[in-house]
Amino acid sequence: MLDDLERLVKKTRSFRRFCQNESIDKAILKRLVNLARLAGSARNVQPLKYMLINEPDQAAQVFSHLAWAGYLHDWPGPQDGERPSAYIICLLDSLISAEADCDLGIATQNILLGATAMGLGGCRIGSISPKLKGILGIADHLKIILVLAIGKPKETVLLEDLGPENDIKYWRDGADQHHVPKRSLTEIIVENSK
Numbered sequence: 001m002l003d004d005l006e007r008l009v010k011k012t013r014s015f016r017r018f019c020q021n022e023s024i025d026k027a028i029l030k031r032l033v034n035l036a037r038l039a040g041s042a043r044n045v046q047p048l049k050y051m052l053i054n055e056p057d058q059a060a061q062v063f064s065h066l067a068w069a070g071y072l073h074d075w076p077g078p079q080d081g082e083r084p085s086a087y088i089i090c091l092l093d094s095l096i097s098a099e100a101d102c103d104l105g106i107a108t109q110n111i112l113l114g115a116t117a118m119g120l121g122g123c124r125i126g127s128i129s130p131k132l133k134g135i136l137g138i139a140d141h142l143k144i145i146l147v148l149a150i151g152k153p154k155e156t157v158l159l160e161d162l163g164p165e166n167d168i169k170y171w172r173d174g175a176d177q178h179h180v181p182k183r184s185l186t187e188i189i190v191e192n193s194k
């Protein structure tokens with residue numbers, strides 16, 4: 001079971017190129033949000049709400065308000081045909097709480113793990129134009145805090161160890177595979193010196 005979980009976690013990467021013509025039913029998006037609903041929440045106040053987008057016209061509107069892969073300077077983001085077919089807009093209900101950063105991480109990881117388990121994939125997008133809220137007609141007390149792009153992945157993402165220069169930037173090789181360097185276990189486990 002732990003091996004299965006490790007495989008799922010390793011497979012759950014940030015994907016940015018998708019089979020755009022593979023639509024995703026609202027029922028699937030609801031099932032993913034249900035995984036977020038069951039996540040831990042500080043003081044159990046559960047301030048997160050979600051807007052589900054799967055219509056092509058609305059998805060196109062959302063797409064034009066997001067920024068992709070800041071380290072890939074020569075890549076403007078997925079081209080038409082490779083864009084996400086769905087989005088889950090993560091909203092903070094400010095009537096319930098002023099912040100939810102920790103809740104957001106747990107909730108979105110549950111969603112992305114669930115997406116992987118369903119043969120889908122996604123990407124968290126924090127670079128969001130402030131105009132998106134008005135375009136989607138979102139009420140004042142709800143704040144967009146993250147957008148999850150969801151789709152059927154159409155790219156290979158490979159995990160690798162950080163190189164000798166300790167560069168954490170992701171990169172693409174000649175075959176257009178996406179590489180993601182991760183720090184080693186030895187680097188991130190801090191020994192107790194007492």
Ligand SMILES: Cc1cc2nc3c(=O)[nH]c(=O)nc-3n(C[C@H](O)[C@H](O)[C@H](O)COP(=O)(O)O)c2cc1C
Pocket residue numbers: 012013014015016067068069070123124125126127128157170180
């Ligand atoms: C809070 C948060 C915000 C992010 N925002 C963006 C973003 O705006 N655009 C983007 O392309 N990727 C974004 N990402 C994806 C990261 O770039 C990605 O997690 C990182 O490159 C590591 O890749 P991995 O998720 O496959 O491990 C974000 C990730 C997190 C956790």
